[in-house]
Amino acid sequence: MPETNRTIQWHRRLADKLATALAVICVLLVMLPLAAIFSYLVIRGIASLNLAFFTHIPSGSPGEPGGGMANAIVGSIVILLIGSVIGVPLGVGSGIYLSEYSRGQFGRVVRFTADVLNGVPSIVIGIAVYALLVIRQKHFSALAGGVALGIMMIPTITRSTEEMLRLVPNSIREAALGLGIPQWRSTLSITLRTAMSGVITGVMLAFARVSGETAPLLFTALGNQFWSTKLNQPIAALPLQIYIYALSPYDEWHRLAWAGALVLIVLIVATSASVRWVASRGFAGGAH
């Protein structure tokens, strides 16, 4: 009998090693593209990053050395702020509705609408905002760009918020109701707070996704070679600037495009990391 036992053990150990190795290979394969993109961006972009890049607007004549993307960096921040002000409250609010209040038909309609909206190509959203806002205002604007990104954020945030709230055990809701806490209060201060880290992850995913969007901005924010922070005027944005520079025939602009892409990624990662850091203090999600 010991003989067979040893054979079985040998088989099991081999199977275990194989499974572990497969899982590790999968992880490496998943990380590879991100690592490749990031290192390539650093290699190509870092040389063009200097103070001028962050403080100057694009140089006057095409291809001329110097100049920076200060206006595009600020423009992107402005557009993303507008987008978040629209997308986060509406998204989180509808997520709360779907998870906590909806029963029956209407909830299903809302959920279906969110899923369809999620699948609408970003350029279509750009055109829609163009038709609704830009034509009416008679010019491209930062506001229109923000509205387009905000609309794109809503369905992702709605669905992720709903999923996260559903993970909160019902016993927690019962505990709150049993204390005589009104439902709206218990939803905001207890259920939502318990699910907070998951909700924030969803919000940051939506934020990161729209941060790099170019297509919906083409018809809305348009881009701007000059300094502007006015909400009713065309505004520069990093993805637009990268797009224009990358398509140009000038080497100098190509280098700036790489640098812009690097800055965009760092901006997204930094925002995501700092929001998570702020949210992880306290007892969010049961961790301590």
Add this chain to the structure above:
Amino acid sequence: MGVGIKVENLNAWFGKHQALHSINMDILPNHATAIIGPSGCGKSTFVRCLNRMHETNPDARADGKVQVKDMNIYGEGVAPVDVRRRIGMVFQKPNPFPSMSIYDNVAAGLKLNGYHNRKKLDEIVEKSLRSSALWEEVKDDLKKKSGASLSGGQQQRLCIARALAVEPDVLLMDEPASALDPISTSKIEDLIFELKENYTVVIVTHNMQQAARVAEFTAFFLLGKLIEFDKTEKIFTTPTDKRTEDYITGRFG
């Protein structure tokens, strides 16, 4: 001080299924009353009707009269939140708020109802944790540790403290020890003895020894009906009804 509960003709439904059939019961103040019976007999539904938690299930409803001091909790214009503030509840599984510190867990019922006097809150939190015999174990980590970081038995005592903090007249306990180890269970039972001095306690239990240990009165439920309600001693030694006798001698359930 605890108050009595007078239940008259209480019926409860889940959709079309009637879970309770005209229950009449007089629960005495400052005593513990145990509710026993086989699974699915309506004992949980019954206590959940006593603070209007029953109706928080979709398509559940109840009618009848439940008089607590001057208030019929099913009377017209009575808000469920007011009922639940006066009639606290402890659930089967410990359910502390995981995103809150120990302190905030206990203070939650007051804070989220708009009570913010810091000094008074500190006092109430300490008093409640002392009443639930948890103070000595947690007093150094009140704001440092999450409620979910405690052991199961401690969590349940935390939940009791949380229910006591809103200063209810009645404490309903739905199998409060069924998810706990024997030592934690005996702590909860000792606690019920002390709580009776200040509160009326109604406890649902699966465990007949437990009913015999903690409660002066025992009610036996079967198939949504109250079969027998009497002094605990009488129920367990000389029950009037044949079905009660069959149940407590272990012939079914």
